[in-house]
Structure formats: structure tokens, C-alpha cells
Amino acid sequence: MKELRLMKGNEALAEAAIRAGADAYFGYPITPQSEVIEYLMANKPEDRTGMVVLQAESEVAAINMVYGAAGCGKKAVTSSSSPGISLKQEGLSYIAGAELPCVVVNVVRGGPGLGTIQPSQSDYFQSVKGGGHGDYKLIVLAPSSVQESVDYMRLAFDLAFKYRNPVMIQSDGIIGQMMEKVELFEQQKRVEPDYEWATIGKKKDKPATFVTSLQLQAEEQEKVNLRLQKKYREVEKNEVRFEKVQCDDAEYLLTAFGSCARITRKAMEMARAKGYKVGMLRPQTLYPFPTEEFNKMAEQVKGILTVEMNAGQMVEDVKLSVCGKTKVEYFGRFGGMIPSPEEILNALEQKIIGG
């Protein structure tokens, strides 16, 4: 039976984590994502599924608790917002290096610094290009609704374990704070881990297991890197996700992700009403990026406008994807400001259609 509820994005993420069979959540409060831990604390997942919830002393501690639990083969998740995600970068780099699975939610707010508590998408570079040290990648999912927040939580755990890699759900202050109808998936069973890479206690007839991101010999560290790169190529081959809206006859293309894609879609409809043949391509995975799809669309359209709630970050990946085949322009608001559909339409007319 379908289970429908009206939920806030952050609460939906928390509920989805319980239902996805998560074993542990570790987090530290920060606006606009504190509802995640508040919901978990109030809902007592310990009683529902045995899931552990702990408020850590900092985001640094929280991500390292995730490391410990993930190293045991358990499903661990943490969430935060931009300044807190900055603090988690060290841990993320170690988790990626040690090839552990985990889910990290970033409900993005405006920066830099303490910035603002208003929604933003200015952490795109940090999530997609690797905010911590070393050559590593996060798989980055960008929900654009409360429903996708729920669905991506389950997907995130699946991908994390499939590739033994941290997965980031990049939400933002709009998706996290707004309420929408959601359909919840059924409670998944928590599983006892029995992975050969996990520290679950040394087995009698086997050597002890260790989890580490250290290789003192350069030759060995290069091998680790080659293995990681091979994995990322697999991810790029298998896991690209995107949504195309009215692209079949499109002469112009709008692109945006997350909450910004909803506003951009409205702008697209307004443009259509004015007679312009405009489509929209919405990346659902920011890494792996829908490079091929953009490249294909570049053959069809006269120009692409990338709309972002930042100073122009994803636009770089769009440009790299189209290899100069078509014009790519950027429009955005930032620092917590949200663009209006009219502004976007105006930018489209000026920079792409008229330009």
C-alpha cells in the first residue's frame, strides 16, 4: 500500500534514512538542516529498527564516527549544511581513500564563511570537484523535490555500497525546508555486515582486516589511485542520471539542478508560451555529470543557458561537455538570493535567443 505524507524535505531525508535500513546517524546541528537530527531524535529509530542516532561534538567528529561505523560495514549517514560540510572534508577524503561506503547530506546555504542561512548552490565545486585533499570523487545526487530527497536516500546507500564510495545528497535550503507530498518506500531490513573489507572481528582462519587510506610507498599509493580512477570510470559509465523536459524540438536549452531547476522549468514554460522552442536538461547526478547528453544536445540547440544559485559553477562542466559546439552562458543569483522565472526568461532572451 502506498504511504503518502506531507513532509518537510529535511524530515523526509531522515525518515528515508531509517527506512533505507541505516545503522547509524551521526550529526551536528546547523541551519537549514537541523530538522534531520531533530526528526531522528524524536522518532526513536533505536526502537523502530535498532538504528543508532548520536549528536556529535562537531562535524569533524561526526564524519569520523561515520568512518568508524562504515569501516564495520554498517550503513552510516551524516548531514550538515555548508560550513559544516567544509569541516567534513578531511573525513570525506579519508573515507574515499579507505574506500568506505557512506551517505552525506549537504543542505546547502549561502557562503563563503558563515554566509547566510538562505538557500544556495554554491557548494557545487566543493561536492563535485572534491573539497578535500587528493584525487577522489564523491557520487553527488541533486534532488529537486521532497520526493527525490526520499528516493535518493535509498539510492545513495545502494550506490555507496555498490562502489564502496561516499555518496553526497546535495539538497539546499529550499528543498530542505519546504513541505510536499511524498510517497514513502517500505521499511528495508537492516543487514548484519559480512564484508571481507569490514572490521567485524578477526576470523580464526583468516588474517586480520584493516581499514586504511595510508600507503607509504609511492608505487602502492599510485596503485590505489589507479584503482580509484578505474572505479570512477565505472561510475561515469553506469550512474549518470538526468531529466529532459521538452527537449525533442528544442532550439534553446536551459539547464539547472536542484531547487533552481523548478524555477528554471517555470521560465521554460513562459518561454514556450512566448513561442520560443526551449527545453530543459536537469542533471540529477552532478557527479557523474551528464556530459554525453549535453554534448548531444549541443548538436541540436543554438545555445545553452545554465541557471544556478551561485556565481557560475556547473556552467564550467557544461562548457567542458559541449566542447565549443554551441554557445553556453550562465545566469544566476547567489548569497542566498533566489532567481525569479522572469529574470531567467529575460536572461535567456538577452544572452541566448537574442545574443
Next chain:
Amino acid sequence: MSENLVNPENLVYKKTDAMTDRVLHYCPGCGHGTAHRILAEVIDELQIQDQTIGVAPVGCSVLAYYYFNVDMQEAAHGRAPAVATGIKRVFPEKYVFTYQGDGDLAAIGTAETIHACNRGENILVVFINNGIYGMTGGQMAPTTLEGMKSSTSPFGRDVKSMGSPLKITELVAQLPGTYFATRQAVHKPANVRKAKRAIKKAMEYQKHNKGTCFVEIVSNCPSNWKMTPVQSNEWMEENMFPFYPLGDIKVPEK
């Protein structure tokens, strides 16, 4: 002749199963090896090799997971107590320990240390206090003594500008979550036996879920103290022990 020696009745001392056959990389005379050995013996004696998960720090003992023959995780610098928290919370029935140096535990990881103790995480923290950053070549540690020379306090630690040496074990002993705190050494047979007893007690307490057990081992770093092993042990007795007196700091109430 040699065959006779390996007769079981002649075997009075053997390698403990909880250590692997890898050759330790520690400098000659360093206390790390002995500290490893007694911790491993305790794991053996309690027969918990299959139920123990250790956490290695960043410091000279970063490769501890090569030597302990138990499942282990290597934590980021200072984060071992948080990593151990994550492990213990998902595996409350396992025996979890961290093994950390003074820079790891009392400088970069101070918050993780204090809060793990304050939550009373049921883990064993083994803290090797050698008053210096061994791995990175002898820089000043939070535990470096007043006036003690290091590569970043070449004229001696000036407490006015560099702060005073930190007695972190006394500090965590204040916290209600800390169940047992003790300070030991491993430079002499009598001390080794005492330190081992303390570690064994601390490990056993984990069964009862009473809180964090904290075992400090005041140790030496002959290489970075720039002394022979014998000199370093004498120097430790004369200089470290007066400031870091050995003995129990917090014992469980009867």
C-alpha cells in the same frame, strides 16, 4: 639441541597470537613496541582476539594495524576516539581500543578525546605520552615539558608564549564518563607488569559498560630526544615522572 628448546615443556615465553610476525619499525629502545606487546598479551589472555577492533592514530604508531593481529581501522590525525565511537556504537558487544600519541590525543584530537570520555564511550584509550612529536621529527607536543628542547622549541619550551604541558589524563579523569584513568610506564620489568595489569583491568571493564578507560603510558623517544635508549629512560625518570607521576588517577568506586 635446538629441537629440545622448542619442546612444549621448555616453552615459558612465546610470541603472542595477537601480534603479527611483521618486524616493528620503531626505533631501538622505543616504548611503543613494549606497549604494543602488553596490549596484545592482554587481548590473548582475555581470548578476545576475534571480538576486538582497534583504532590506530597518526603518529609513529600509524602502522599499528600491521602489528596487532586484530581487525583495525586507521583514523585521521586526532580522530581515533570519534572513529572508535562509531565502531562501538554499531558494535556495542565488541572490545574497542584506540592507541594514540600525545600530539594525536592531546593537541589536534583534544575535542574528540574529551567528548568521547564525557559521553563515557565504552572504549579503552591507550595514550603514549613521550612529550614530543615522534613521527614528524621531534616538534613540540602539548606534553613537552617546560624548558624541554624540541625542533619547534629549540631554546626550550617557554611556557609564557607556548603554554604549559598539558596533563590530559588528569583532565579527562574529571569527567563523569571516565571510569578508570591511570598513568603507567613500560621502561622496566616491574613497570611493564603494572602497566599490563592496568590495561587488562581497563579492557575487562568494557564488559560492564561503565565508561571510558584511559591508560596513559609515559614513554620515551630516544631518536628525537637525541639520547641513547638507556639515557632516555633515565631522563624520563628524572624529568617526566616528577611532572607526570605514575599511578592510578581515577579508580572505579567500590
